C-alpha cells in the first residue's frame with residue numbers, strides 16, 4: 001500500500017501538483033495534456049478550442065519568422081513532451097521539416113492545412129509549384145484550420161468532444177464576424193486603390209479574398225533575399241501607379257522596404273511607410289494584436305487608413321476587440 005502511495009506521489013510530483021495526503025489534486029488540472037504549436041495563429045486556435053483541457057506551448061512568439069525558424073534543443077524537448085503537435089505545413093516551417101518528420105513517428109504531428117481542399121490553395125509561379133502557405137489571411141480558409149484542430153482534439157480526448165465543438169463554434173462565430181469586418185473595411189477603398197505592397201508575399205490569400213492587388217518585395221518565403229533588380233522593379237510599379245503607402249511586417253527586416261522607398265523617391269514620387277502589418281507572427285501577448293482576431297483587424301485598419309484618399313477618409317472605423 002505504501003509503495004502505491006509513493007509511486008502516486010511521484011506521478012503527482014512529476015505533473016507539478018502538491019502531494020499533501022489531505023489535499024486531493026484537481027482532476028481537471030491533473031488531466032491537462034500538452035500541445036506544442038509552431039506559429040502564433042495556430043497557438044491561438046488551440047487555446048480557444050482546447051480551453052482548460054490543454055496546456056499549449058507555442059514555439060514562435062512575436063516577431064519570429066517561421067520561414068527561417070530552426071528548432072532549438074529546447075524545442076526538441078518540448079516536442080518530446082507533447083501529446084499532440086500542430087504546425088501549418090505547406091513548407092511554411094521549412095527549416096523544421098526534418099524534426100517534424102522525425103516527431104511524426106512518436107507523437108501525433110498534424111499539419112493544420114492538410115485537409116484543406118487543394119483547389120482552394122494558391123500556387124504562385126515563383127514558388128516553384130508549391131502551395132502558398134499563408135492561408136490565415138483569408139479568414140474563411142483559416143476557419144478550416146479551426147475545424148481541423150477541433151476534430152483532432154475531439155478524437156484524441158473523446159470524453160470532451162462536446163466541449164471542443166462548443167468552443168470551436170463560439171470561435172468560428174467570431175471569425176465569421178471578423179471576415180465580414182475585413183470585407184466591409186476593404187470596401188471603403190475604391191477598387192483601384194486596393195493595392196497592397198509589403199515586405200514579402202504573405203498576402204496573396206488576403207488579396208484574393210478581399211479584392212486587393214498584392215505585391216511583395218521578397219517572394220513567398222523570406223529565405224530568398226530581394227536583389228537590386230527587385231527593388232527597382234517594385235519602385236517603378238509604385239511610382240507609375242502612384243501608390244501612397246507600402247507596409248513593413250513585424251517578422252521581416254524593414255531595411256529592404258526602406259530601400260524601395262528611397263528608390264521610389266529617386267523616380268520623383270513619394271511613398272510612405274503606411275505602418276507595420278503582422279504577417280507571419282502575431283503581436284505581443286496581452287495586446288489586441290497578440291491574438292489572431294486582433295492581428296487581422298489591426299492589419300485591415302492599418303491598410304485602409306494608409307491607402308484611403310483624402311476624399312474617402314470621412315468615415316473612420318471604431319476598433320473593438
Ligand SMILES: [Zn+2]
Pocket residue numbers: 067134200201202220221222279280
Ligand atoms: Zn511568410
